[in-house]
Each structure stands twice: as structure tokens, then as C-alpha cells.
Amino acid sequence: MIILLTGGTGxxxxxxxxxxxxxxxxVVLYDNLSNSHAQVIEKMHTxxxxxxxxxxxxxxxxxxLYKTLVExxxxxxxxxAGLKSVKDSSEYPINYYHNNVSGTISLLQAMSRxxxxxxxxxxxxxxxxxxQYLPYDENHPTTPINVxxxxxxxxxxxxxxxxxxxxxxxxxxxxxxxxxxxxxxxLIGENPQGIPxxxxxxxxQVAAKELPILHIFGDDYATKDGTGERxxxxxxxxxxxxxxxxxxxxxxxxxxxxxxxxxxxxxVLDLVKSFEHVLGSKIPYQxxxxxxxxxxxxxxxxxxxxxxxxxxxxxxxxxxxxxTWIFKKNSKKGS
Ligand code: NAD
Ligand code: UD1
Numbered sequence: 001m002i003i004l005l006t007g008g009t010g011x012x013x014x015x016x017x018x019x020x021x022x023x024x025x026x027v028v029l030y031d032n033l034s035n036s037h038a039q040v041i042e043k044m045h046t047x048x049x050x051x052x053x054x055x056x057x058x059x060x061x062x063x064x065l066y067k068t069l070v071e072x073x074x075x076x077x078x079x080x081a082g083l084k085s086v087k088d089s090s091e092y093p094i095n096y097y098h099n100n101v102s103g104t105i106s107l108l109q110a111m112s113r114x115x116x117x118x119x120x121x122x123x124x125x126x127x128x129x130x131x132q133y134l135p136y137d138e139n140h141p142t143t144p145i146n147v148x149x150x151x152x153x154x155x156x157x158x159x160x161x162x163x164x165x166x167x168x169x170x171x172x173x174x175x176x177x178x179x180x181x182x183x184x185x186x187l188i189g190e191n192p193q194g195i196p197x198x199x200x201x202x203x204x205q206v207a208a209k210e211l212p213i214l215h216i217f218g219d220d221y222a223t224k225d226g227t228g229e230r231x232x233x234x235x236x237x238x239x240x241x242x243x244x245x246x247x248x249x250x251x252x253x254x255x256x257x258x259x260x261x262x263x264x265x266x267x268v269l270d271l272v273k274s275f276e277h278v279l280g281s282k283i284p285y286q287x288x289x290x291x292x293x294x295x296x297x298x299x300x301x302x303x304x305x306x307x308x309x310x311x312x313x314x315x316x317x318x319x320x321x322x323x324t325w326i327f328k329k330n331s332k333k334g335s
Contacts, residue, residue: 007080019239065110076118089148177261182327189327218290231299234315244311261300
């Protein structure tokens with residue numbers, strides 16, 4: 001199949017493109033480069049030994065999307081383009097609704113006109129909100145506690161309504177848990193601008209001595225060691241989940257939401273210890289106050305993905321830390 005990846009030069013998009021090529025698909029990248037760099041495409045060429053077409057454009061540009069779908073004879077779209085900062089989403093809600101929700105509607109209009117009706121959408125475990133029970137399964141109530149999560153939930157609702165109105169659409173919304181790690185080559189990975197908000201990139205910067213110390217946000221939660229617990233998933237496992245989703249759409253109609261997680265929770269201290277093992281030295285940390293809006297613990301019931309997509313995450317926490325560190329060292333050398 002020929003797959004268009006919106007947000008294709010971003011962290012998850014670049015890894016997903018590589019997994020799709022490895023599975024025998026052709027890909028076209030579409031991105032406005034608002035949170036990524038064109039240089040990643042060269043790295044992707046090195047990894048895949050292929051030239052990958054890239055269109056620089058915004059998903060809000062329906063006309064350019066339409067032309068791209070037609071010109072490249074696209075069969076299916078993986079829609080990863082979006083803004084993802086929880087903090088920014090509460091400061092700039094209109095930007096977030098415009099970019100994420102209106103951007104998706106623009107894409108759907110272009111796809112409809114071009115007759116491309118297979119779509120995989122990047123949703124998030126953030127749609128669940130405060131856990132009523134754990135692990136979260138796909139039937140768990142969805143009451144997101146931040147604007148970012150509400151943009152994802154609204155998009156899911158648009159997609160469900162679309163499929164209800166026209167059964168020729170086939171759509172999967174993948175609810176990601178906590179993607180971390182990098183491609184084994186260490187050539188591509190997560191490279192946030194400024195001081196990272198998320199744990200793994202922060203730990204990597206402390207390991208590289210770019211930041212002096214890790215602040216652990218709370219050690220008094222009702223978790224196994226008092227620190228927050230999350231379902232960290234290796235980005236290459238996540239990427240392979242997308243190709244499994246594309247395969248599913250070839251033979252199945254309708255709309256489904258599916259968790260992509262490992263089904264296990266690790267604490268902040270587990271992750272720090274694992275990273276220290278890779279590094280061979282200590283990560284300096286201090287216990288700081290809880291971060292506002294943090295949940296103590298959440299993780300996926302990953303059984304639906306196994307049942308429907310025949311997909312399971314298999315890479316370890318150590319592998320997540322190891323590849324993060326290889327990528328970090330490589331990007332330091334390059335900078
Ligand atoms: P990322 O920022 O690295 O990638 C997103 C890409 O989309 C970037 O390259 C950016 O330039 C592009 N983009 C943003 N707005 C655009 C627009 N209007 N038009 C065209 N391109 C646009 O983020 P990521 O971590 O790779 O996330 C990919 C998707 O997965 C996002 O939709 C995000 O909300 C979702 N997601 C991410 C996580 C995570 O932890 N990384 C978790 C759950 C869901
Ligand atoms: C955050 C987002 C979530 C998003 C996810 C993507 C918030 C409130 N939630 O989730 O919407 O889907 O990223 O991966 O921002 N921690 C520290 N010190 C740090 C950073 C984090 O102790 O410097 C702790 C946190 O308190 C948490 C754990 O590490 O317990 C993971 O944090 P993080 O990587 O930010 O992910 P989430 O909070 O799960």
C-alpha cells in the first residue's frame with residue numbers, strides 16, 4: 001500500500017514510516033515542520049536505503065492535502081500531525097482545537113474528495129482521565145482532564161460519526177500510552193525543544209549532563225515505591241502497531257478505538273534504575289513536589305490490540321533506555 005503519514009517527520013511519525021517500509025509499504029511524509037526538522041528525512045534515507053517523498057504542508061491546507069493524495073495515489077493515511085503539549089493546550093486552547101480538530105476535519109474533507117477512506121489516527125490514553133479502574137480498557141469512561149485530551153476525544157467522536165454516516169470508511173483510533181525510546185540505529189529519536197516536560201527525555205538530558213538533576217514529582221503516591229507509574233512503550237513497538245492497524249483495515253470495516261501499550265506499569269524509580277544500568281553510573285535526582293494534573297498510576301489493558309491486530313509490544317524497559325541513550329549520544333555528537 002501507499003501510505004501518507006501526516007506528522008511524518010515527527011518523533012512517532014518517523015519511526016512509523018520506517019516500520020511501514022520494513023513491512024513492504026511505500027510511504028509519503030506530510031508535515032509543516034512546526035515541531036520537527038527536515039534533516040530527519042536524510043536519516044530515514046540512511047536507515048531504509050530509500051528516498052522517501054516529503055511534502056511540506058499544513059493539514060489545515062485541504063487543497064494541498066487533496067493534491068498530495070491524488071498525485072501519490074495514496075491508499076491509506078496515518079494521521080499523526082498534531083500539537084501535544086498538555087501545558088500549552090491549557091494556555092492556547094483555540095490553537096489546539098484549531099490545529100488538532102479542524103486539522104483533522106480538513107484531512108477528512110481532502111480524503112473524502114480523493115476517495116481515500118482508510119485512516120489510522122493517533123489518539124492518546126489521556127482521553128480516559130481519572131481511572132475508575134485499572135488497567136484502562138477501551139470501554140473505560142472517557143473524561144479527559146486537560147484540553148489536549150479533549151481535542152483527541154473530540155476527534156474520535158468526529159471519526160465515529162463519519163463512519164456511522166458512511167460505512168465505506170474504515171478507521172482505527174490508536175490510544176497510545178507513554179511512547180519512549182528510539183530506533184536501534186540511534187539516528188532518529190525524540191528531540192524536544194528546550195527543557196523537556198516528559199520523564200525519559202529529561203533523564204536523557206541529565207545523563208548527558210545537559211541538565212544538572214532530575215526532579216521526581218512526588219514520592220508519596222499510593223504506588224509500589226511512592227513515585228508515579230506509567231505504561232512506557234518502545235516507539236518501535238508502537239510503530240509496528242500502526243502497520244498491524246493498516247493490515248487490519250484491509251479486511252475490516254467500521255470504527256474502533258484500540259489501546260497501544262504494554263500492559264505493565266513502571267515507576268519513575270524503575271526507569272531511573274534502568275537508565276543507570278545502561279549508563280553505568282548514577283542519575284542524580286531529588287524528590288520534588290507533585291506535578292499538578294499528574295495521575296498516580298495508569299496502564300493499558302493491551303488485549304484488544306492482540307486480539308484484533310495480532311500485535312503485542314515486546315521490547316523491554318532496558319531497551320527503551322538503551323536506544324534513548326544511543327540516540328542522545330549521537331545527537332550530541334551531531335550538534
Ligand atoms: P511530534 O511533535 O514529534 O510530531 C508531530 C508532527 O506533526 C510534528 O512533526 C509537527 O511538525 C507536525 N504537525 C503539527 N501540526 C501540524 C499541522 N497543522 N500540519 C502539519 N504538520 C503538523 O509528536 P509525536 O510525539 O510524534 O506525536 C505524534 C502524534 O501522536 C500526535 O498527534 C500526538 O498528539 C500523538 N500522541 C503522542 C504521544 C507522545 O507521548 N509522544 C502520546 C499520545 C499521543
Ligand atoms: C504526559 C502527559 C500526557 C501525554 C504523555 C505522553 C501531562 C500531565 N500528561 O503524561 O498527556 O500523553 O505525557 O508521554 O503532562 N516525572 C518526573 N519528573 C519529570 C518528568 C516526569 O518525576 O521531570 C514523572 C511524572 O510525575 C510521571 C512520570 O514521570 O509520574 C511520567 O511523566 P511524563 O513522561 O510527563 O508522562 P505522563 O505524565 O504520563
